[in-house]
Amino acid sequence: xxxxxxxxxxxxxxxxxxxxxxxxxxxxxxxxxxxxxxxxxxxxxxxxxxxxxxxxxxxxxxxxxxxxxxxxxxxxxxxxxxxxxxxxxxxxxxxxxxxxxxxxxxxxxxxxxxxxxxxxxxxxxxxxxxxxxxxxxxxxx
Numbered sequence: 001x002x003x004x005x006x007x008x009x010x011x012x013x014x015x016x017x018x019x020x021x022x023x024x025x026x027x028x029x030x031x032x033x034x035x036x037x038x039x040x041x042x043x044x045x046x047x048x049x050x051x052x053x054x055x056x057x058x059x060x061x062x063x064x065x066x067x068x069x070x071x072x073x074x075x076x077x078x079x080x081x082x083x084x085x086x087x088x089x090x091x092x093x094x095x096x097x098x099x100x101x102x103x104x105x106x107x108x109x110x111x112x113x114x115x116x117x118x119x120x121x122x123x124x125x126x127x128x129x130x131x132x133x134x135x136x137x138x139x140x141x
Contacts, residue, residue: 001031014026023061024040024042025038026038026039027069030069030073033108035070039098041097041099051093051095052096053095054094059130060086060088060130063103063119064083064134066102066103067103067136068081068115071105071108071113072136074105074113076140079140079141081138082137083137084137085135086132087132088131094119100119101117101119101132104116110138112135113135115133115134116133117132118130118131119131119132
């Protein structure tokens with residue numbers, strides 16, 4: 001991916017989608033059939049106040065965004081990508097930590113992309129917090 005396309009995707013991911021901007025999603029890497037996004041911890045995103053664990057919906061939103069952009073980046077920024085199916089397995093709580101989602105395309109067709117995503121603590125890459133599998137509809141422009 002050339003630097004101009006990368007910057008256009010960065011702007012779309014980080015500021016062009018209001019929900020991502022609210023969450024504070026940051027692009028780490030994009031291209032070669034994969035995407036990595038960082039979600040910095042903020043107290044407003046906690047779902048379990050007793051443990052300070054991130055809300056599961058925040059984790060699933062990060063998985064969905066990361067998988068969608070892995071697929072989207074295989075074409076043009078003018079293309080359209082929509083989620084068809086999303087499954088998340090929560091393996092352990094994300095307690096007061098920044099998290100990273102790493103999505104890899106498993107299968108890519110003309111109209112559908114299948115993605116596998118792993119979420120882990122930013123300071124402990126071996127600590128898998130959740131795994132997601134997702135399917136996206138692709139409309140090439």
